[in-house]
Amino acid sequence: MSDIVKIITGVGVTKRFGGMTAVNNVDFELRRGEILGLIGPNGAGKTTLFNCISAFYRADEGIITYNGNQINRMSPDKICRLGIARTFQAAKNFPDMSVRENVRMGALFGQVGITYDEADRLTDEIMEFAGLDKYAHLNVPDMPLALQKRLEVARALATKPGVLMIDEVMAGLNPTEVGEAMELVGKIRASGVAILMIEHVMKAIMAICDRIIVLHHGELIAEGAPDHVANDPQVIEVYLGEEA
Amino acid sequence: MTVFLLVLINGCIVGSTYALMAMGMSTQYGVARILNIAHGEFIVLAAVVTYALQQSGLGLHPLFALVLACPIVFAISYILHITLYRRLRRLSPNLGVFEGNAILVSFGIYYIAQNLLQTYMGAAPKRYPFMMTSVNIGGAGISAAGLFVMLIAIVICVLYTIFLSRTRLGKSIRAASQDSQAAAHLGVKINSIMALCFAIGGILAACAGVLMSMREQFQSTSGLGYTTIAIIIVVLGGLGSVKGAILGGFILGIVGYTVSHFIDSVFMISVFYMIILVLLIVRPKGLLGR
Amino acid sequence: MGLRLLKDAFWGAAPSRIQSAIIAAAIVVMAFIPGVADTYTPLFLSWIMTYCVLSISWSFFSGKAGYISLATASFYGIGMYLQAILGRQLPLWTTMILAAVMAFAVGLIIGVVTLRLRGIYFTIFTFGLSLFLNRFMNWYEGAFTRTKGRMVKPYDNDTVFYALLVVFAITLIAVIILNRSRFGLSLKCIGQNEDSAQHLGVRTTMTKVLAFAITAAPVGAVGAVMSTKIGYIDPNTAFGLNTSFFPVLMAIFGGMSSTYGPIIGAVVFYALQDYLLRVTNWHMIIFGAVMVVVIMLLPNGVFGVVDTILRKRRSAGGGAEASHQP
Numbered sequence: 001m002s003d004i005v006k007i008i009t010g011v012g013v014t015k016r017f018g019g020m021t022a023v024n025n026v027d028f029e030l031r032r033g034e035i036l037g038l039i040g041p042n043g044a045g046k047t048t049l050f051n052c053i054s055a056f057y058r059a060d061e062g063i064i065t066y067n068g069n070q071i072n073r074m075s076p077d078k079i080c081r082l083g084i085a086r087t088f089q090a091a092k093n094f095p096d097m098s099v100r101e102n103v104r105m106g107a108l109f110g111q112v113g114i115t116y117d118e119a120d121r122l123t124d125e126i127m128e129f130a131g132l133d134k135y136a137h138l139n140v141p142d143m144p145l146a147l148q149k150r151l152e153v154a155r156a157l158a159t160k161p162g163v164l165m166i167d168e169v170m171a172g173l174n175p176t177e178v179g180e181a182m183e184l185v186g187k188i189r190a191s192g193v194a195i196l197m198i199e200h201v202m203k204a205i206m207a208i209c210d211r212i213i214v215l216h217h218g219e220l221i222a223e224g225a226p227d228h229v230a231n232d233p234q235v236i237e238v239y240l241g242e243e244a
Numbered sequence: 245m246t247v248f249l250l251v252l253i254n255g256c257i258v259g260s261t262y263a264l265m266a267m268g269m270s271t272q273y274g275v276a277r278i279l280n281i282a283h284g285e286f287i288v289l290a291a292v293v294t295y296a297l298q299q300s301g302l303g304l305h306p307l308f309a310l311v312l313a314c315p316i317v318f319a320i321s322y323i324l325h326i327t328l329y330r331r332l333r334r335l336s337p338n339l340g341v342f343e344g345n346a347i348l349v350s351f352g353i354y355y356i357a358q359n360l361l362q363t364y365m366g367a368a369p370k371r372y373p374f375m376m377t378s379v380n381i382g383g384a385g386i387s388a389a390g391l392f393v394m395l396i397a398i399v400i401c402v403l404y405t406i407f408l409s410r411t412r413l414g415k416s417i418r419a420a421s422q423d424s425q426a427a428a429h430l431g432v433k434i435n436s437i438m439a440l441c442f443a444i445g446g447i448l449a450a451c452a453g454v455l456m457s458m459r460e461q462f463q464s465t466s467g468l469g470y471t472t473i474a475i476i477i478v479v480l481g482g483l484g485s486v487k488g489a490i491l492g493g494f495i496l497g498i499v500g501y502t503v504s505h506f507i508d509s510v511f512m513i514s515v516f517y518m519i520i521l522v523l524l525i526v527r528p529k530g531l532l533g534r
Numbered sequence: 535m536g537l538r539l540l541k542d543a544f545w546g547a548a549p550s551r552i553q554s555a556i557i558a559a560a561i562v563v564m565a566f567i568p569g570v571a572d573t574y575t576p577l578f579l580s581w582i583m584t585y586c587v588l589s590i591s592w593s594f595f596s597g598k599a600g601y602i603s604l605a606t607a608s609f610y611g612i613g614m615y616l617q618a619i620l621g622r623q624l625p626l627w628t629t630m631i632l633a634a635v636m637a638f639a640v641g642l643i644i645g646v647v648t649l650r651l652r653g654i655y656f657t658i659f660t661f662g663l664s665l666f667l668n669r670f671m672n673w674y675e676g677a678f679t680r681t682k683g684r685m686v687k688p689y690d691n692d693t694v695f696y697a698l699l700v701v702f703a704i705t706l707i708a709v710i711i712l713n714r715s716r717f718g719l720s721l722k723c724i725g726q727n728e729d730s731a732q733h734l735g736v737r738t739t740m741t742k743v744l745a746f747a748i749t750a751a752p753v754g755a756v757g758a759v760m761s762t763k764i765g766y767i768d769p770n771t772a773f774g775l776n777t778s779f780f781p782v783l784m785a786i787f788g789g790m791s792s793t794y795g796p797i798i799g800a801v802v803f804y805a806l807q808d809y810l811l812r813v814t815n816w817h818m819i820i821f822g823a824v825m826v827v828v829i830m831l832l833p834n835g836v837f838g839v840v841d842t843i844l845r846k847r848r849s850a851g852g853g854a855e856a857s858h859q860p
Contacts, residue, residue, distance in 0.1 A: 355822025
């Protein structure tokens with residue numbers, strides 16, 4: 001057990017909105033080099049948990065650490081510079097900048113002390129890595145959804161993160177595009193970045209995740225390898241219940 | 245004790261008209277997301293209508309001016325919304341940009357309205373005689389006109405709150421102010437509700453103008469002052485909260501009267517500004533804001 | 535190390551040589567104008583430069599970051615009062631610097647309080663600030679100095695012209711450099727999508743506050759200079775609302791996406807205002823109408839329209855052009 005390195009850990013993470021508890025006392029960990037899937041029905045609190053880690057929200061209770069340091073009192077920009085990058089469910093690109101400029105912003109601001117030249121080099125590298133170099137000068141709002149989402153990932157990647165958090169990057173894509181997105185996620189993991197991903201496309205998440213955690217009504221109900229989670233009676237009930 | 249009573253009652257009198265002004269602005273912002281800088285000009289317009297009716301020698305009670313002023317302001321506001329703001333909203337990429345642009349457009353309208361008023365009524369202050377007696381309450385001499393104004397203003401506030409909570413239209417307005425997208429799903433015709441709310445805000449401005457003219461003088465340039473006070477109250481009470489506007493109106497009425505009674509009335513706005521500056525640090529959502 | 539970081543934040547790629555040459559030439563040419571033109575021209579140009587500084591400053595912060603500031607009149611008025619109070623004892627360049635510092639300090643305070651919040655609050659508070667200062671000075675003058683306004687020691691047109699030329703040149707060059715720097719880019723990111731910007735590591739609050747305060751400084755300085763031309767100031771002239779609105783209008787008209795848009799807007803609008811004032815009493819009504827029309831029809835300004843057309847053409851040109859670019 002001792003050779004497992006935990007990069008992010010959360011203990012008792014709780015977030016309330018008024019009277020509603022969106023995330024309730026959740027414990028989790030993200031290990032080095034893994035892809036951790038975060039699933040659950042709509043309104044289960046997945047994105048809220050994401051937001052607590054990236055400090056978009058401040059968790060009401062609990063402790064979140066990154067490489068052993070507590071991060072849930074820090075600002076989002078500081079967390080990003082520390083090495084946790086994220087994407088948003090609805091792609092939040094910079095509409096008045098070119099694709100390349102979008103990625104360059106990640107490179108320029110994501111790390112402390114990077115020079116303009118280094119940032120430019122990193123930008124080109126990431127553009128190629130994410131397969132965006134062909135589209136460098138496209139107008140962002142005119143791009144198809146799959147490319148917008150890919151840009152969102154590329155921009156986060158340009159901040160040179162240790163952990164990348166991806167929020168529903170495959171939703172709304174056609175099967176070919178899902179395949180391409182899965183390939184990209186695999187490449188990112190291979191480059192040494194640990195990944196935490198929210199996803200509704202079950203086929204994708206079962207295929208590429210090392211482990212999966214399941215949220216329901218803000219609580220953690222299952223955790224483990226994909227096939228273990230898929231056979232968990234409680235998980236099956238939750239998902240069947242949603243369909244019924 | 246007498247001074248305390250004097251300040252309290254007069255403060256409430258001032259506050260009751262403030263509440264009306266702010267309620268109108270709050271309704272406009274809450275649903276249509278327009279912070280209407282020309283709000284004060286509609287207040288002045290209603291006051292001018294009242295003044296003109298009084299000068300006409302028909303011998304009508306000034307309250308009768310409501311019948312004339314409300315439809316006029318309603319119509320102007322409604323037309324402004326469907327011709328300008330609706331289009332502006334369609335053009336703006338997101339709500340934040342729309343809110344910014346809407347303020348600027350309303351400033352343009354303010355310039356136009358203010359100068360038209362000035363051309364029509366000149367720069368001299370206007371006042372007509374109305375209930376010139378005073379009533380003795382616990383030793384404090386309170387103007388009868390003031391008490392009458394407060395009574396009517398409170399009645400309007402109560403009626404409007406009932407309208408919002410009891411009627412079908414009022415409920416859709418509240419739904420729309422909470423979440424316009426959710427309301428659209430519920431079948432609220434969001435475009436017409438927005439135009440209607442903007443116009444209802446205008447009606448409340450007209451009521452404030454008619455009542456205000458009964459107890460104090462006004463001039464063509466008074467509008468911006470009313471707008472400023474309304475904005476401050478709306479921020480104080482919580483952007484878009486109608487109850488907050490009423491509460492904030494009375495609070496600022498009392499504070500404002502205290503300041504002008506003991507220090508100087510020009511200092512009033514400065515004190516208001518300090519209050520919301522402090523509030524912003526302590527409780528950015530306003531007193532009753534969500 | 536600290537110095538390097540500082541340089542890195544504020545100094546981006548230098549402007550191209552052609553651009554630098556054109557700007558330098560324009561400034562040198564302008565420096566010779568008082569020698570050859572009549573006495574009216576320098577004053578006319580002084581006003582144009584004043585509005586240029588106001589609208590360039592406004593669009594650097596508000597145009598980029600998307601927070602509409604209506605505080606221009608406050609900083610301008612602070613400069614005017616500083617000049618009125620200290621102008622008799624101190625030379626003009628000292629009061630200009632003091633005015634800039636003072637405006638910067640006030641901008642910093644207001645920024646710290648209001649820019650933590652997003653959305654419309656900032657606009658409301660900056661709008662309130664000039665009214666606050668107006669009423670406060672009214673009260674102060676009435677209660678303590680028992681006057682309405684103050685006389686300002688006059689300077690001749692040429693001195694005023696050169697003082698403004700200096701401020702104008704510094705502002706323009708600073709904005710051109712800052713636009714390409716990390717600082718300017720982070721403002722741009724904030725304006726495009728603040729959440730995204732923050733999650734990419736942009737120190738959003740600090741950037742906003744600093745940018746707001748920095749752009750207040752030149753406004754304070756021109757306020758100090760122009761007060762000497764007006765000669766007599768009171769709270770209403772110093773903190774007049776128009777001073778807050780004209781730069782917004784000029785920047786929107788000219789277009790904020792380009793450095794030169796606000797300048798074009800300032801020149802056109804000042805000329806228009808100058809003309810309307812002479813021919814009609816309805817100039818404010820016309821102005822209001824122009825304001826509405828500009829915002830309704832030119833959301834990106836005159837420059838924005840050109841820019842959009844160019845970009846459309848570039849996208850339509852397709853991958854061929856895109857692919858051979860580095």
